[in-house]
Amino acid sequence: MADARQYFALPSPFRMKRGGALDGARLSYETWGELNAARDNAVLILTGLSPSAHAARNAIDDTPGWWEDIVGPGKGLDTNRWFVICVNSLGSCKGSTGPASIDPGTGKIYRLDFPELTLEDIGNSAFELARGLGIARLAALVGCSMGGMAALGLLIHHPDAARAHISVSTAPQARPFAIAIRSLQREAIRLDPNWNEGHYDEDHYPEVGISLARKLGVITYRSAIEWSGRFGRIKLEQDQRHEEPFGAEFQVESYLNAHARRFVRAFDPNCYLYLSRASDWFDIAEYGSPDAGHEPGAAVRAALTRIKLERALVIGVETDILFPLEQQQEIAEGLRAGGAKVDFVGLDSPQGHDAFLVDTQRFGAAIGAFMATL
Amino acid sequence: MADARQYFALPSPFRMKRGGALDGARLSYETWGELNAARDNAVLILTGLSPSAHAARNAIDDTPGWWEDIVGPGKGLDTNRWFVICVNSLGSCKGSTGPASIDPGTGKIYRLDFPELTLEDIGNSAFELARGLGIARLAALVGCSMGGMAALGLLIHHPDAARAHISVSTAPQARPFAIAIRSLQREAIRLDPNWNEGHYDEDHYPEVGISLARKLGVITYRSAIEWSGRFGRIKLEQDQRHEEPFGAEFQVESYLNAHARRFVRAFDPNCYLYLSRASDWFDIAEYGSPDAGHEPGAAVRAALTRIKLERALVIGVETDILFPLEQQQEIAEGLRAGGAKVDFVGLDSPQGHDAFLVDTQRFGAAIGAFMATL
Numbered sequence: 001m002a003d004a005r006q007y008f009a010l011p012s013p014f015r016m017k018r019g020g021a022l023d024g025a026r027l028s029y030e031t032w033g034e035l036n037a038a039r040d041n042a043v044l045i046l047t048g049l050s051p052s053a054h055a056a057r058n059a060i061d062d063t064p065g066w067w068e069d070i071v072g073p074g075k076g077l078d079t080n081r082w083f084v085i086c087v088n089s090l091g092s093c094k095g096s097t098g099p100a101s102i103d104p105g106t107g108k109i110y111r112l113d114f115p116e117l118t119l120e121d122i123g124n125s126a127f128e129l130a131r132g133l134g135i136a137r138l139a140a141l142v143g144c145s146m147g148g149m150a151a152l153g154l155l156i157h158h159p160d161a162a163r164a165h166i167s168v169s170t171a172p173q174a175r176p177f178a179i180a181i182r183s184l185q186r187e188a189i190r191l192d193p194n195w196n197e198g199h200y201d202e203d204h205y206p207e208v209g210i211s212l213a214r215k216l217g218v219i220t221y222r223s224a225i226e227w228s229g230r231f232g233r234i235k236l237e238q239d240q241r242h243e244e245p246f247g248a249e250f251q252v253e254s255y256l257n258a259h260a261r262r263f264v265r266a267f268d269p270n271c272y273l274y275l276s277r278a279s280d281w282f283d284i285a286e287y288g289s290p291d292a293g294h295e296p297g298a299a300v301r302a303a304l305t306r307i308k309l310e311r312a313l314v315i316g317v318e319t320d321i322l323f324p325l326e327q328q329q330e331i332a333e334g335l336r337a338g339g340a341k342v343d344f345v346g347l348d349s350p351q352g353h354d355a356f357l358v359d360t361q362r363f364g365a366a367i368g369a370f371m372a373t374l
Numbered sequence: 375m376a377d378a379r380q381y382f383a384l385p386s387p388f389r390m391k392r393g394g395a396l397d398g399a400r401l402s403y404e405t406w407g408e409l410n411a412a413r414d415n416a417v418l419i420l421t422g423l424s425p426s427a428h429a430a431r432n433a434i435d436d437t438p439g440w441w442e443d444i445v446g447p448g449k450g451l452d453t454n455r456w457f458v459i460c461v462n463s464l465g466s467c468k469g470s471t472g473p474a475s476i477d478p479g480t481g482k483i484y485r486l487d488f489p490e491l492t493l494e495d496i497g498n499s500a501f502e503l504a505r506g507l508g509i510a511r512l513a514a515l516v517g518c519s520m521g522g523m524a525a526l527g528l529l530i531h532h533p534d535a536a537r538a539h540i541s542v543s544t545a546p547q548a549r550p551f552a553i554a555i556r557s558l559q560r561e562a563i564r565l566d567p568n569w570n571e572g573h574y575d576e577d578h579y580p581e582v583g584i585s586l587a588r589k590l591g592v593i594t595y596r597s598a599i600e601w602s603g604r605f606g607r608i609k610l611e612q613d614q615r616h617e618e619p620f621g622a623e624f625q626v627e628s629y630l631n632a633h634a635r636r637f638v639r640a641f642d643p644n645c646y647l648y649l650s651r652a653s654d655w656f657d658i659a660e661y662g663s664p665d666a667g668h669e670p671g672a673a674v675r676a677a678l679t680r681i682k683l684e685r686a687l688v689i690g691v692e693t694d695i696l697f698p699l700e701q702q703q704e705i706a707e708g709l710r711a712g713g714a715k716v717d718f719v720g721l722d723s724p725q726g727h728d729a730f731l732v733d734t735q736r737f738g739a740a741i742g743a744f745m746a747t748l
Contacts, residue, residue, distance in 0.1 A: 215554075
């Protein structure tokens with residue numbers, strides 16, 4: 001199958017929030033639908049930590065995308081009406097420049113010489129892409145999970161970048177439970193001797209570390225209640241087991257194994273570390289005015305009110321332990337206080353954080369209903 | 375400070391549920407208060423995965439115990455009235471026989487040659503201890519967390535062993551979310567090259583693996599809401615940081631580090647693996663009658679009704695993600711169906727699974743009120 005990715009050259013140098021700059025950096029992206037003559041029907045999607053720009057199949061690449069049920073003709077993001085763009089995050093490894101890319105200054109892979117990455121850099125670079133495509137103002141900016149935080153970063157730096165915003169299962173700042181989980185994921189990678197401070201190759205690869213990190217991710221992306229119904233205490237058949245001490249005996253364990261196996265070689269460990277740390281660093285409260293007061297949430301709210309939107313949809317699920325619904329309520333209230341008309345949708349999907357990838361019927365319906373009002 | 379541990383020689387051989395037997399095995403235990411002449415005031419405590427038998431200070435060992443605020447004169451388990459016994463679980467490494475003990479048959483450490491351990495073995499061995507102390511029937515059997523499952527195992531094999539039961543933050547069977555977490559903890563240990571299929575020593579010790587396992591434990595023992603209030607986004611001072619790529623920056627990370635450091639050399643990794651797997655295996659539904667029906671929970675309930683108690687207190691907390699309150703409701707309903715008068719207490723403590731070790735004021739009050747009715 002052909003590759004539908006297009007590439008956008010970022011302004012060079014592209015300056016990063018915490019210092020440093022990238023020369024000759026690029027973003028990969030895919031598009032669906034047509035940009036209209038007024039250039040006012042563009043919808044930009046920022047993804048979670050690991051997906052590529054391939055949100056849905058298109059004429060060039062017919063393989064299903066990660067948001068196949070949401071993006072397409074007649075779907076939640078209706079490509080008959082909207083020109084949909086999905087971008088691979090700066091710092092990722094699916095075509096955009098990141099720690100696994102060649103540093104043009106040295107001719108070698110960046111590895112840990114890649115500058116410190118923040119979600120604001122991801123947001124700012126995506127804004128450059130939109131501008132580069134001739135879009136003065138997005139009809140809607142969509143951000144899922146990590147991409148939702150990056151979207152808030154984009155909007156705080158470019159408050160007029162979008163007329164509407166769809167915020168999906170995300171947070172205005174990283175809280176300690178999520179930081180603890182991500183810190184442990186990074187530690188699993190770092191402690192793998194094959195990580196070797198970022199200097200691995202195909203033959204000496206931190207497979208163990210990234211596998212543990214992915215499994216912990218999968219556990220926190222789903223919910224206990226869903227797994228009770230799905231796996232219960234079902235055991236593996238004898239011929240599905242490996243003869244190793246304390247090896248997998250339950251179906252839930254082989255499910256985690258399968259997830260990890262698919263991920264290990266598909267996502268670069270250094271990119272994972274950079275994106276994971278960027279998520280921990282994200283805190284929109286940094287942009288709150290100093291007179292916001294000291295009660296918890298005041299600075300978050302003050303920052304969010306600086307974002308100028310006409311409309312917003314904030315959507316999340318009750319069973320999400322990584323991005324709890326309460327944090328999405330904070331976003332909704334802050335954007336509302338900033339003057340936007342905000343729809344808040346809290347779903348009771350049992351699938352936890354991953355519901356936006358799984359319970360696409362309800363997410364698609366909510367997104368479609370919102371987009372129809374624009 | 376002197377060691378208050380006493381030792382009880384188990385019947386030899388001591389037969390294990392899944393086959394195999396232990397020769398010359400022993401349990402370590404501590405006691406508080408006095409056994410009365412009628413021998414009917416004994417309370418036996420089965421612990422969580424890692425604590426020793428030292429639940430509280432006593433005349434011989436004045437160091438604070440793990441349930442210091444619950445066990446003592448005038449406390450929830452009032453040692454002026456009750457003869458309290460706490461036992462270190464079979465398979466642990468705090469004085470009782472386990473994988474880190476010497477196999478009398480070979481003169482070498484058991485390691486993975488220790489027979490497969492179940493929570494029923496822990497319960498049965500604790501029952502032998504009570505019988506060995508001349509106690510025909512316990513006034514109360516108390517089980518916390520893993521020890522709560524072992525207590526149900528004890529009661530299902532010896533339905534008349536206790537007049538009353540206190541079930542603390544536990545479950546009638548392991549569910550897939552808890553299995554997934556524990557499986558990942560075991561994997562972290564197993565994947566540490568120093569684990570070496572159980573053949574480590576002080577110089578080549580699976581420090582990395584047990585550290586990751588402990589951190590994951592601590593994360594799942596607490597709750598997101600408590601950590602948001604406690605740590606927020608507080609960062610470490612520059613002089614508290616280590617110069618290492620992707621090292622700890624937030625207080626919550628150094629809290630996890632401190633917990634892991636204290637645990638790593640204090641608990642034997644092979645014992646951890648055995649006890650962890652035993653927890654996954656536990657399923658009281660195994661003892662449900664075949665005509666229990668097939669709806670979810672029917673076999674659990676059928677098994678629990680076989681336990682003959684006069685009174686029970688079932689207590690847990692709403693923020694526990696490892697042993698959700700719903701599972702404690704299952705226990706309460708099952709014991710009630712078996713004829714016991716059951717008090718159910720669901721606390722809204724923010725401390726998650728660990729609340730029974732932290733929110734001792736409310737746990738102590740509930741336990742004290744219950745014990746006063748016996």
